[in-house]
Amino acid sequence: EVLGFLGPNGAGKTTTMQMLTGNLAPSEGAIHVCGVDLLERPKQAKSLLGYLPETPPLYREFTVDEYLAFAASLRRVARAEQPARVSRAKRRCGLKTAGGKLIGALSKGYQQRVGIAQAIVHNPQVVILDEPTAGLDPIQIREIRGLIRELGGEHSVILSTHILAEVEAICDRVQIMHQGKLVYSDTIANLNRLRRHHRLLVGLRRPPAPAELLAIPGITQATPNGADFIMISFDPANHPVDTLVKTAVEKSWGLFHLSPPTTNLEEIFVQLTQNEHDD
Known part of the structure; x- marks a missing residue:
């Protein structure tokens, strides 16, 4: 090997x-x-x-x-x-x-x-x-x-x-x-x-204001991530995916993508060593 x-x-x-x-x-x-x-x-x-x-x-x-x-x-x-x-x-x-x-x-x-x-x-x-x-x-x-x-x-x-x-x-x-x-x-x-835990990459054709996403139980942060994409952080004790999908359909946000974000090796390396750098 x-x-x-x-x-x-x-x-x-x-x-x-x-x-x-x-x-x-x-x-x-x-x-x-x-x-x-x-x-x-x-x-x-x-x-x-x-x-x-x-x-x-x-x-x-x-x-x-x-x-x-x-x-x-x-x-x-x-x-x-x-x-x-x-x-x-x-x-x-x-x-x-x-x-x-x-x-x-x-x-x-x-x-x-x-x-x-x-x-x-x-x-x-x-x-x-x-x-x-x-x-x-x-x-x-x-x-x-x-x-x-x-x-x-x-x-x-x-x-x-x-x-x-x-x-x-x-x-x-x-x-x-x-x-x-x-x-x-x-x-x-x-x-x-290995991924940054408790995050979801959401694709919405008609994205709402971040405040509307934050109103969904479990979502703790909503950050734009390029055109039509939003990075969602959530509380693992209150996983929001079911409520998020239901709300997106009810409010016609045009949900077309929902997945955990991929993390390349360089980002993982930064994660593993960041605490030492911060110290």
């Missing part, structure tokens, strides 16, 4: 990535990679990880084949196995015809593919990608997102990003950090069910 790891600046996201990859020792607590304690058995734990930092660790003067073979050797892949591992990583990352090309001559999108290839050349169980689409053009972003989705079929992928739409497009689960604390952890499907 693909786990989206979100957080605003200063949330502790980068620090967490550094600890997960063994580049920074935690001041307290423990880190286990597939059941292996990173602090007690760091070499074994790190062998289970593949990592692409925000700035890919590429050698521009190497060819793709040379670089991936070098990365495989650093990951202690047996020399006899290296050609097969390099070939598989290239195939999975769309680099089959790029093996003889200098990395410095590749586009940024293809350089990012090489960076991902080095992260999976030793076939790790967990792949950590830090801002993998940063600086790419829209076509490159779409291609890299497709690649990450494919990787999620064989690896546990942790995608660290600040791009909320990226999480919606790629991830199966999401965790959100704010000021060093985990404020949300669930599936994308459940996250997409």
